Amino acid sequence: NAGVTQTPKFQVLKTGQSMTLQCAQDMNHEYMSWYRQDPGMGLRLIHYSVGAGITDQGEVPNGYNVSRSTTEDFPLRLLSAAPSQTSVYFCASSYGGVTGDEQFFGPGTRLTVL
Amino acid sequence: DQQVKQNSPSLSVQEGRISILNCDYTNSMFDYFLWYKKYPAEGPTFLISISSIKDKNEDGRFTVFLNKSAKHLSLHIVPSQPGDSAVYFCAAGDNYGQNFVFGPGTRLSVLP
Numbered sequence: 001n002a003g004v005t006q007t008p009k010f011q012v013l014k015t016g017q018s019m020t021l022q023c024a025q026d027m028n029h030e031y032m033s034w035y036r037q038d039p040g041m042g043l044r045l046i047h048y049s050v051g052a053g054i055t056d057q058g059e060v061p062n063g064y065n066v067s068r069s070t071t072e073d074f075p076l077r078l079l080s081a082a083p084s085q086t087s088v089y090f091c092a093s094s095y096g097g098v099t100g101d102e103q104f105f106g107p108g109t110r111l112t113v114l
Numbered sequence: 115d116q117q118v119k120q121n122s123p124s125l126s127v128q129e130g131r132i133s134i135l136n137c138d139y140t141n142s143m144f145d146y147f148l149w150y151k152k153y154p155a156e157g158p159t160f161l162i163s164i165s166s167i168k169d170k171n172e173d174g175r176f177t178v179f180l181n182k183s184a185k186h187l188s189l190h191i192v193p194s195q196p197g198d199s200a201v202y203f204c205a206a207g208d209n210y211g212q213n214f215v216f217g218p219g220t221r222l223s224v225l226p
Contacts, residue, residue: 004157033213035216040123040218041218042116042118042120042203042216042217042218042219043158043203043205043216044216045213045214045215048213058213059215090157090158092157102148102160102163103160103214104160105150105157105158105159106157107155107156107157108155108156108157
């Protein structure tokens with residue numbers, strides 16, 4: 001099992017550019033989510049999905065879009081990058097059937113917006 | 115206002131001694147709590163959890179204590195080892211979903 005994979009590992013964008021952060025898991029998990037980690041802020045939930053075709057907003061969704069067409073993949077799209085989106089992005093997945101089920105995290109994508 | 119607080123940004127402990135990491139929360143609806151460990155350039159990994167029906171949960175060297183009336187939990191690591199040096203995140207959630215609120219983290223350094 002590869003677990004949760006994220007690509008790319010690093011990315012530099014200019015303000016206004018768009019891009020997609022890829023996330024895939026091979027554990028047949030229903031629940032997937034995207035977080036951003038900023039210094040002193042912990043991990044903040046951007047968007048999440050409880051299954052294919054179902055997505056919802058988290059704490060900080062503005063400027064990001066998601067879709068979930070398959071159980072395995074959960075891409076995060078930045079529509080028009082801004083310097084405030086400079087952060088480390090983590091994708092996570094879990095079975096979702098049990099409250100408090102541990103989440104498995106990917107290695108992260110470090111994004112810099114100039 | 116942060117719902118989950120970890121007021122110590124960093125902590126240094128001698129190898130073999132006890133490490134105590136603290137976490138406070140403000141939302142009384144939180145019923146489930148998890149601790150994650152994170153090494154540099156890696157994603158967080160699950161360490162231990164506790165639900166509100168318990169006040170203690172133990173897994174090897176790691177024990178989590180929950181004081182619901184004080185809205186406080188703590189993670190004890192005994193004995194501490196240099197490999198425990200990492201950032202530790204406390205996370206809290208309610209009993210109805212999968213979404214958790216994370217604290218800002220505490221960087222633990224275990225000195226040989």
